[in-house]
Amino acid sequence: MSKSDIGPPNFREMLPEVIEKNYGKWKYHEILKPGVLRHVSETGDEVFTVRTGSPRLVSIDFIRDLCDIADKYCDGHLRFTSRYNVEFITPNKKNVKPIMDEAKKLGLPVGGTGNSISNIVHTQGWAHCHSAATDSSPIVKALMDELYGYFTSMKLPGKLRVSLACCINMCGAIHCSDLAIVGVHTKVPKIDHEKVGAICEIPTTIGSCPTGAIRRHPDKEIKSVVIREDLCMYCGNCFTVCPAMPLADAEGDGVAIYAGGKVSNARKPPMFSRLIVPYLPNNPPRWPEVVDIIKKIVGVYAKNARKYERMGEWIERIGWEKFFQLTGIPFAEQHIDDFTYARETWRTTTQFKW
Ligand code: SF4
Numbered sequence: 323m324s325k326s327d328i329g330p331p332n333f334r335e336m337l338p339e340v341i342e343k344n345y346g347k348w349k350y351h352e353i354l355k356p357g358v359l360r361h362v363s364e365t366g367d368e369v370f371t372v373r374t375g376s377p378r379l380v381s382i383d384f385i386r387d388l389c390d391i392a393d394k395y396c397d398g399h400l401r402f403t404s405r406y407n408v409e410f411i412t413p414n415k416k417n418v419k420p421i422m423d424e425a426k427k428l429g430l431p432v433g434g435t436g437n438s439i440s441n442i443v444h445t446q447g448w449a450h451c452h453s454a455a456t457d458s459s460p461i462v463k464a465l466m467d468e469l470y471g472y473f474t475s476m477k478l479p480g481k482l483r484v485s486l487a488c489c490i491n492m493c494g495a496i497h498c499s500d501l502a503i504v505g506v507h508t509k510v511p512k513i514d515h516e517k518v519g520a521i522c523e524i525p526t527t528i529g530s531c532p533t534g535a536i537r538r539h540p541d542k543e544i545k546s547v548v549i550r551e552d553l554c555m556y557c558g559n560c561f562t563v564c565p566a567m568p569l570a571d572a573e574g575d576g577v578a579i580y581a582g583g584k585v586s587n588a589r590k591p592p593m594f595s596r597l598i599v600p601y602l603p604n605n606p607p608r609w610p611e612v613v614d615i616i617k618k619i620v621g622v623y624a625k626n627a628r629k630y631e632r633m634g635e636w637i638e639r640i641g642w643e644k645f646f647q648l649t650g651i652p653f654a655e656q657h658i659d660d661f662t663y664a665r666e667t668w669r670t671t672t673q674f675k676w
């Protein structure tokens with residue numbers, strides 16, 4: 323019988339020998355070139371890391387190809403980063419170039435270090451999730467094709483984290499990224515009254531709505547709910563708990579874009595990302611409207627931000643009105659917060675720029 327509650331394997335059993343030996347003794351590190359790091363230990367040992375991009379959604383053949391490189395140059399060891407990049411670690415500097423060559427043969431870019439655009443943290447999209455308002459992997463692919471030069475170089479003022487979530491459940495990091503793409507609906511859920519009674523728990527369904535738009539059906543004989551359309555903002559939360567209230571719509575679904583979030587405490591406290599583009603249509607397979615606007619914002623940030631300034635720090639310094647002016651993004655009524663803590667986001671000062 324198989325064992326249960328055994329937890330993950332102990333990571334220490336999988337450490338390369340040089341990492342195990344120098345665990346907790348690292349003195350400093352440097353970035354030798356984009357995608358290549360050197361860590362030096364107080365014992366004098368050093369390790370070299372080659373970081374390559376990965377599409378995250380990969381085949382087992384892809385994993386086997388990675389294992390072949392690891393077997394050849396890294397004593398069978400490799401690791402994945404928290405942004406799905408792959409890292410090959412070796413104590414032997416001579417292995418760096420062959421690892422880079424092997425990665426190139428697999429079509430994997432070396433980079434993602436320092437002030438670059440590293441991998442895009444993203445979600446399941448139409449490949450696997452039932453609540454997606456947009457797709458994930460194709461947008462990431464279309465974007466990274468265009469932002470490739472920022473992955474393989476370190477020429478930006480600061481780190482620029484991009485993330486994507488295919489619905490406002492926001493699996494991942496879109497609420498705290500320099501630039502973020504999120505799938506949004508624009509139509510009220512369609513209620514299948516027969517099914518609601520059969521497959522949904524009505525109090526939970528009513529309780530799932532952040533704006534209180536869902537009520538019991540006025541006809542007590544009908545075990546279902548109704549939606550006050552003027553209160554619905556198409557979040558899709560009711561569909562998550564009640565599959566009889568679908569709202570995906572080929573025409574209405576699309577994406578919104580957010581900017582200015584960060585997680586680190588460097589210089590300024592962590593920031594939430596904020597809405598900058600309320601809606602762009604889904605335009606598969608390459609989502610050109612999304613790619614264009616992201617490329618434009620990255621270009622304006624690269625030109626205007628100061629050294630080390632993250633997107634949110636830059637916007638805070640110049641002011642949101644200036645950000646909209648520089649990027650040419652039109653300001654719309656949807657930008658004005660009208661939810662629970664809206665008042666805190668409105669301007670309560672006479673300080674602004676014309
Ligand atoms: S963000 Fe939404 S659609 Fe995407 S994986 Fe998460 S729950 Fe599913």
Ligand code: SF4
Nearest residue numbers: 531554555557558560
């Ligand atoms: S989509 Fe969201 S706002 Fe609209 S009824 Fe469902 S839970 Fe409420």
